[in-house]
Amino acid sequence: MPFFLEKMHSIRFKLITSLIAVSLFVFLVSILVGGNMMYRSVIDEANNRIRQDLNVARVIYNDRINAIRLALELTASIPEYPETSSSSDTLPATKVIHQLGRRLKLDFVGMTNARGQIIHQYRQDSANTTGILSKNPLVTSVLNNQQPIAGTVVLNKGQLLFENPSLAGRAEIGPKKKSDSKNAEITAMTIGVAVPIFVDETFKGVLYGGFLLNKDTDIVDKIGETVFKNEIYEGRNVGTATIFYNDLRIATSVKNPLGERALGTLSSPEVSRHVLGEGEKWTNRARVLNDWYITAYEPIIDIFGQRVGMLYVGVLEAPYADIRTHAIMIFTSITLAGVLIAIVLGWLFTGRIMQPVTHLIQASVEISNGNLSPDIGPISRDDIGRLQKKFLIMTAALKEKEKRHKVEDETRLLQSEKQASVGKLAAGVAHEINNPLTAVLTFTHLILRRKDLSDEVRSDLEIVKTQTERVRKIVKSLLDFSRQTVIKTESTEINKLIEDSLGLMKNQALIQDINLSFHGADNLPTLTLDQNQFQSVLINMIINALDATPPGGHIDIQTMQVDVNRERGVEITIADTGSGISPDDMGQIFDPFFTTKEVGEGTGLGLAVTVGIIERHGGTIKVQSQMHKGTTFTLWLPCRGRKGSSDSQTDEESSDIEDINS
Amino acid sequence: MKILIVDDDAIVVQSCIRILELEGIKASSAGSVEMGAKLLSAEGASASFDLILTDVKMPGQDGFEMIRQAREIQPAIPIIMMTGYLTTRTMEKGCCYAADNYIAKPFTPDELIDAVRKTTLRQKGETGK
Structure with missing residues (x-):
């Protein structure tokens, strides 16, 4: 927009123009009505x-x-x-x-x-x-x-x-x-x-x-x-x-x-x-x-x-006629003076009005440039002042939000950095371990094939074989964790998926004498997610809850629709009456290899993998816990899946690998 | 049947040879891609190798280079990739270089035999058509 046009649209220009317009209007009316009336009465007199x-x-x-x-x-x-x-x-x-x-x-x-x-x-x-x-x-x-x-x-x-x-x-x-x-x-x-x-x-x-x-x-x-x-x-x-x-x-x-x-x-x-x-x-x-x-x-x-x-x-x-000319001249000079005063007053007046507004505009620019504590000048006592106060409230809210986001971002960054570095380490270690492990596995199997082994040797060798298999599993889950696992999404009714998962865990709960209950909200939106991965998430969470909960306790799972940042989604809460998580452990529970279970009972990768899966779905996971009262995990998943169709090819290949490995 | 095993780790090569011997499959080994390629071409046009089992991550030239060179010498030979760290990227790349199958380390003897059988059968099935 040319400079002149921009000026024409400024409030100052409009205000001054309208003041001038009013002056000119009064002038014209005075000339037409007053001047004419006066002239006529003079002429009548004459x-x-x-x-x-x-x-x-x-x-x-x-x-x-x-x-x-x-x-x-x-x-x-x-x-x-x-x-x-x-x-x-x-x-x-x-x-x-x-x-x-x-x-x-x-x-x-x-x-x-x-x-x-x-x-x-x-x-x-x-x-x-x-x-x-x-x-x-x-x-x-x-x-x-x-x-x-x-x-x-x-x-x-x-x-x-x-x-x-x-x-x-x-x-x-x-x-x-x-x-x-x-x-x-x-x-x-x-x-x-x-x-x-x-x-x-x-x-x-x-x-x-x-x-x-x-x-x-x-x-x-x-x-x-x-x-x-x-x-x-x-x-x-x-x-x-x-x-x-x-x-x-x-x-x-x-x-x-x-x-x-x-x-x-x-x-x-x-x-x-x-x-x-x-x-x-x-x-x-x-x-x-x-x-x-x-x-x-x-x-x-x-x-x-x-x-x-x-x-x-x-x-x-x-x-x-000269009386009339004189009167018109007086009117004209009064009007010109009026216009001049209008311009001067308008200029000063709009200056006073516009100063805080200009300040606010500059402040907005600064905010959009990232400065959340811009100078908005003195607070005026009129309507503009109200705007300024609102603006201050807004910047304060922005600052607050920015701060919160920063903390969240830092936490997330820290977590993902931790995961990435652990993942890299795990991948490197696993790769190096795999070669000797191949040899151990091969030769154990080969020895076991021999017919001349005494029963004692055979049973000892069986222990070597099982424990080597165990090492293999640990290494595999390590690799699973570190590897960029592709998600294969499909439309899913989350309540049904939870019920299916619960069905798998029902017997286990019965054995442990724990009441496993589920309350699914009606009319939940359909989620787009990887059913297999998400079921393993659910099972992992339920196993954790079962492990933490003493006999006679209960685990309660609920779903409800919750929108986050105007995005539709579903919240799943898994609440147990277990031992709870100590404040010391709270910061580490999502870390890879962190486990409170007995050695050999858990790899310490379950929750880390769970977090990875949920984040790949664009969701979040939070935990609240009170010692000896229980723990509540809150999962949130958006309706739309995060990944597009470009991954479908690699999905098929990953199923190939399962063929090979089986 | 004769298999060429390419891996820089001698214990892996040894393990494979032992497993294949039990099944009556002869195997030659190479510690690097250059050696593998030399063995493959030295045997001449008689095409005495029926399958190549190659590691992916090796110092110097890697498994993909091995596949590329093998395809130049013997375009139709079945190739199985062995890897200790199977990622989608490895698979995609392998696909581009036209590997026939993959096997994740560590493997049991049965798993290796199974992979070799499946690959040769698939190859024969395709050529039989």
């Missing part, structure tokens, strides 16, 4: 504000109308005019009209008689229009109703020229779309007032006046001043106001990048559709020239109830 601002703008717009109306009404009510209005002497009236024009900054002021003929007109050029029928729609309206009228009025080119030729130039605002017929001819939007002049309840004429909204700066700048206090944000006016004639900007405080007022440009079709088409107020963010504004529009309705234009106020969105 929208509310802009609606209020629009109302203020409307009030300012109407104030202008009302101011003119008030002045005209006041002027009209002065009694001198009516008289002079009908007379040819127009000087005082002219004076007043000129004053009105100047003081109210009106673009046009005039007076007509009751028929609508101009009595006087305030105009820059010297043309005399006296007596000409006024074309002004305000005048027409008052002539018809004899009621004052005030509001927004649209004047066409003729009307405008009639009122004041110099206005035509001001009114000319180049529409961007030449094809738009509405704006193709010069028309102007004005604020106008007309009041009737009554003398003694008699309608004598009309006093009217107004000013051009086209290129007017008063209203829009006043709105900017009053509503937005001429606030500047990054070099731009925060608040802007515009008056539209239809969708054409005719008066505005919006400035283009050159610092010029952005006159003559058009509103977006969507706005004009809503405001001019539907007559609704419209509040939304909109792009005005190059900047985004939060805007509010409402229609301007002229004196005839027609929607002729729009009033607009807008605040720069940038301050509000």
Whole structure:
């Protein structure tokens, strides 16, 4: 596994990654939910504000109308005019009209008689229009109703020229779309007032006046001043106001990048559709020239109830958007700090957690390398501490087991070394003895064949023959012991084998007055073993028990299933009530040539051979004994045989030898 | 019938000769493998030995070498191996060198005679087929 991948799977990496993931998740949620909510409430606030601002703008717009109306009404009510209005002497009236024009900054002021003929007109050029029928729609309206009228009025080119030729130039605002017929001819939007002049309840004429909204700066700048206090944000006016004639900007405080007022440009079709088409107020963010504004529009309705234009106020969105950007930046930096803290904390934290674990891992490696007392570092007080304690218990148990195994191994090694060396010695001695023994046997037999022997000599020679046979037997059993005897295994029901062996020993037990009993457990697993060898083991053990047990005693044999190291097997116990084995002898009973029997009664090889056979079957033998109480041998045999099929060939040969020897 | 006995221990050779004499079997002896091989080839193509009785463990060349050389000179001659220490390994090796029978030392006269008879009979039975 590459180093990087290994790192990726480390607990430290996972923990830190999850901490970072949590931080990022919180960040995203904050941005999406919090940021959006905040932005929305800010925008809502801005929208509310802009609606209020629009109302203020409307009030300012109407104030202008009302101011003119008030002045005209006041002027009209002065009694001198009516008289002079009908007379040819127009000087005082002219004076007043000129004053009105100047003081109210009106673009046009005039007076007509009751028929609508101009009595006087305030105009820059010297043309005399006296007596000409006024074309002004305000005048027409008052002539018809004899009621004052005030509001927004649209004047066409003729009307405008009639009122004041110099206005035509001001009114000319180049529409961007030449094809738009509405704006193709010069028309102007004005604020106008007309009041009737009554003398003694008699309608004598009309006093009217107004000013051009086209290129007017008063209203829009006043709105900017009053509503937005001429606030500047990054070099731009925060608040802007515009008056539209239809969708054409005719008066505005919006400035283009050159610092010029952005006159003559058009509103977006969507706005004009809503405001001019539907007559609704419209509040939304909109792009005005190059900047985004939060805007509010409402229609301007002229004196005839027609929607002729729009009033607009807008605040720069940038301050509000900047609040959002700022908030996102703060969120981002908080998150980055969080991630950084997560990494640092995670690093330190996992370091603290992982340190004992790393120690444990190292300790495990050391254990597998054979060091059973590894350093696992200080015991921590958390769950890891519990693991560490368990680990210590485990190593202690391992040590204990290792120790036990070592003792067992040493004992076994000692025993097998002893057996091996004795075996080698025995083999060597036996081999050397066999040659002279051949000669002794041969010549004894040959002498015995002679007919001329006296009975005394013959009986003496018979003793030589028997004792030589005895030597031969001892040597043979020595060789049997030392020789790697091959086991010939087959499936065996151990209980039946024991019963068979007992059958052979029954008479002997009866003679010695010893009670020989057997209790076999049911359902024992079948064992794989060499029946002949194992029967000789059993018989050997029973003979030993019989020899050790005084008359009236008993020998009890039992079997049961016992699993050792998870391997199924059968345990056989042979317990006698005999003399027992003295502690001095206990260590030697399995040694070759060790015997407690009278000289000539035993070779001292029986138990040694028995141990050899049992070990070759993969089994074990143990002994417990108490002096004068009795001895118990415990044999354990595994279910499966130890040897494979490779020995079957030599097995047959060994049966050949038996042929020869018999 | 004549038997060649190969054994470095003179008393074993003597014992065997005495037993075989009683049965009317003539025997020559050799104290080593070289001597045995010489005797076997010196007698010529007349093949005067009917059986070889050889020890296994001898100083210098051992019984297996004796069998190998005997088989070169007289491939069909019956050979009995005598050993004081009969192990499965000895038997396996003997089998490889094609010994015909084994006899474990020490043996009684009857056992030796029996082994010789059985081996020659078996040999005759096989050749008779």
